[in-house]
Amino acid sequence: MERTGSYKTHKVGGETYESYVPVVLPVEIDLKAIHPALERSMVAIAKLNGMVHLVPNLSLFLYMYVRKEAVLSSQIEGTQSSLNDLILFENGKNFNVDEEDVASVSNYVKALTHGANRIKGGFALSLRLMREIHGILLEETRGKFCLPGEFRRSQNWVGGTRPGNAFFVPPTPDDMLPALDNLEKYLHDESIPVLVRAGVAHLEFETIHPFLDGNGRIGRLLISLMLHNFKLLDVPILYPSLYFKQNRSEYYALLNLVRERGNWEDWLNFFLNGMAFVANDAISVIGEINALFAECERKINAVGRGRFSCLAIFERAKRVPQVSSNALGDLKLSQPTVRIALKTLEVVGIFKEISGKKRNKTYVFKKYLDILSS
Numbered sequence: 001m002e003r004t005g006s007y008k009t010h011k012v013g014g015e016t017y018e019s020y021v022p023v024v025l026p027v028e029i030d031l032k033a034i035h036p037a038l039e040r041s042m043v044a045i046a047k048l049n050g051m052v053h054l055v056p057n058l059s060l061f062l063y064m065y066v067r068k069e070a071v072l073s074s075q076i077e078g079t080q081s082s083l084n085d086l087i088l089f090e091n092g093k094n095f096n097v098d099e100e101d102v103a104s105v106s107n108y109v110k111a112l113t114h115g116a117n118r119i120k121g122g123f124a125l126s127l128r129l130m131r132e133i134h135g136i137l138l139e140e141t142r143g144k145f146c147l148p149g150e151f152r153r154s155q156n157w158v159g160g161t162r163p164g165n166a167f168f169v170p171p172t173p174d175d176m177l178p179a180l181d182n183l184e185k186y187l188h189d190e191s192i193p194v195l196v197r198a199g200v201a202h203l204e205f206e207t208i209h210p211f212l213d214g215n216g217r218i219g220r221l222l223i224s225l226m227l228h229n230f231k232l233l234d235v236p237i238l239y240p241s242l243y244f245k246q247n248r249s250e251y252y253a254l255l256n257l258v259r260e261r262g263n264w265e266d267w268l269n270f271f272l273n274g275m276a277f278v279a280n281d282a283i284s285v286i287g288e289i290n291a292l293f294a295e296c297e298r299k300i301n302a303v304g305r306g307r308f309s310c311l312a313i314f315e316r317a318k319r320v321p322q323v324s325s326n327a328l329g330d331l332k333l334s335q336p337t338v339r340i341a342l343k344t345l346e347v348v349g350i351f352k353e354i355s356g357k358k359r360n361k362t363y364v365f366k367k368y369l370d371i372l373s374s
Contacts, residue, residue, distance in 0.1 A: 001028045003262030005207070008172070010163070017163040019155065019172050020259060022179045022207050025186040029196060033265040037272035041195055044279035049233050051286055061289065062235060063319060065282070068372050069239035070108035073220050076245050104141045108217060111136040115225045116236045125229045127151075127184050130210075130218060137214050146212035151176065156209055168256070170209035179208045187226065194230040198223050199271035203258055220244070237282060243274035288371045293318070299348040309333050309341040314350065321365035324355075 007018040031038075055061045111133045118129055135149025147153070152173060159167030171179055183204050189197065205219045220240055228236040244251050247270075254270050257263040300310045312331050317323055325338045333341070342363050345351040355362035 001026075003027050003264060005259060008175070010172075012163070015162075015164040017166070017169055019163070019169045019175070020207065021171055021175050022182075022204055023262075025182055025200065025204060026189060026192060027200065027262075027264055029192075029200075029268065030265050031193075031196075034196070034268045034272060037269045037276070038193065038195060041272040041275040041279070044276040044283070045195075045227070045232055045238060048238065048279045048283050051283055052233075052235060052237060055286055055290070058235070061286065062237065064372055065237060065239075065285070066109055066112055067105075069224075069241055070105045070112070071373075072239070072241035072245055073217050074105045074108055076216060076241060076248070104137075104143075107137050107139055107141060108221075111217075112221055112224065112236065115221060116228060119225060119229050125187055125225060127180055129225075130222070133221060134211055134214055134218055137217060143213040146214070151180070151210045152212045154212075156212055158209070168259075170207065176208055176210055179204075180210055183208065194227065194232055195272060195275060196268060197230075198226045198275075199268045200264070201226065202271070203255055203267060206255060207259060238275065238279055239282075240274055240278055242281060243277050247274070285371060289368070292367055292371065296350050299350060300345075303344055303348065306341055306344055309337050310344055313338070313341050313345065317351070317363075317365040318368070321369050322354075322362060323351075323365075324360050324362045326360050 002023050005023045006021045008021060009016060009018050052058060052061075114136055115129060115133050118132070119125065123129060131149045131151070138144055138146060138148035155163060155169070155172055157163045157166035157169045163169050170176070183201060186204070187197065187201055192200075202219050202223055205222055206215060209215045211218065223240050224236040224238055227233045227238055250270065254263070254267045258267050296314060297311075300307050300314060303310060312333065313323065313328060316328065316331065323342070325335060325342060328338050331338070342351065342361065346353055346363060350365065350367075351363040352366045353361050354364050
């Protein structure tokens with residue numbers, strides 16, 4: 001059984017380059033060599049799946065945690081949007097970066113949500129679903145001219161200005177299509193552990209590079225959706241971008257070593273250790289957020305008569321951690337009541353005033369953002 005792909009030589013305009021033809025899956029993996037890492041990742045993911053059901057407000061946690069992943073995944077591709085920029089953008093407020101940057105991050109959230117909802121509704125994890133997600137990801141962004149929702153029909157490359165000086169040239173469109181069909185079948189090969197499949201599938205997807213833009217983000221989304229689709233996680237809450245961003249050089253080096261030498265076990269040990277890392281990170285974040293909310297609620301309950309208006313604003317701040325008195329009109333509280341509550345929340349150390357204005361001051365739920373953004 002082959003463990004590496006092969007190359008095809010092309011000549012265009014007097015210049016020669018080689019495109020890669022991916023290995024046919026499945027490849028033979030030495031499971032003994034990856035067993036400790038596989039066991040660690042399985043234990044961490046099982047613990048995370050159990051903890052998710054102990055979160056007081058799961059929908060809120062997912063709302064914010066998905067956005068954390070969206071920011072990290074998009075930053076890997078060079079966007080400058082922060083988590084706070086994304087939240088402000090989604091709520092129609094002013095933000096501090098290029099609009100297309102923050103729209104790209106917002107689209108990542110929409111794409112992941114769409115994929116998770118389709119899977120929940122019984123739709124198969126498939127090439128069609130990948131195209132649907134890709135269409136959402138690139139909608140009304142710089143990638144809108146890169147065939148959103150369609151596999152490429154021309155040669156692309158990674159690094160350099162043309163195939164002849166590129167770092168890596170993925171398969172031609174003709175070689176890409178059978179590789180994608182093979183990948184789709186592999187996703188559902190239940191003779192292989194799900195986490196091993198996810199690691200192999202991610203690398204194979206990035207090697208095929210089937211879209212003109214967005215391949216990195218779709219490849220990372222595929223990991224989360226696989227673990228959700230194959231029941232390792234009840235909700236898609238395991239996101240790899242933090243680990244890949246922190247270990248970017250090693251990540252790219254290992255992808256290349258698999259393509260050149262078939263070092264699948266090295267890659268899978270890296271990948272599985274990463275899954276354990278991000279699972280444990282999510283567990284830690286859940287614990288910190290639960291503790292923070294409990295501490296804040298204790299402080300609010302101790303303020304006396306104003307606690308009900310403070311609690312109403314606090315609940316809003318969990319979803320939109322930057323608030324001002326003018327933006328809270330739908331809470332059906334008078335402006336004087338809102339101003340007093342905001343000041344109270346600042347005094348007890350929950351909010352921080354950041355605008356420096358005398359009127360319509362802006363407050364941020366800083367400790368919450370710090371946990372999510374750390």
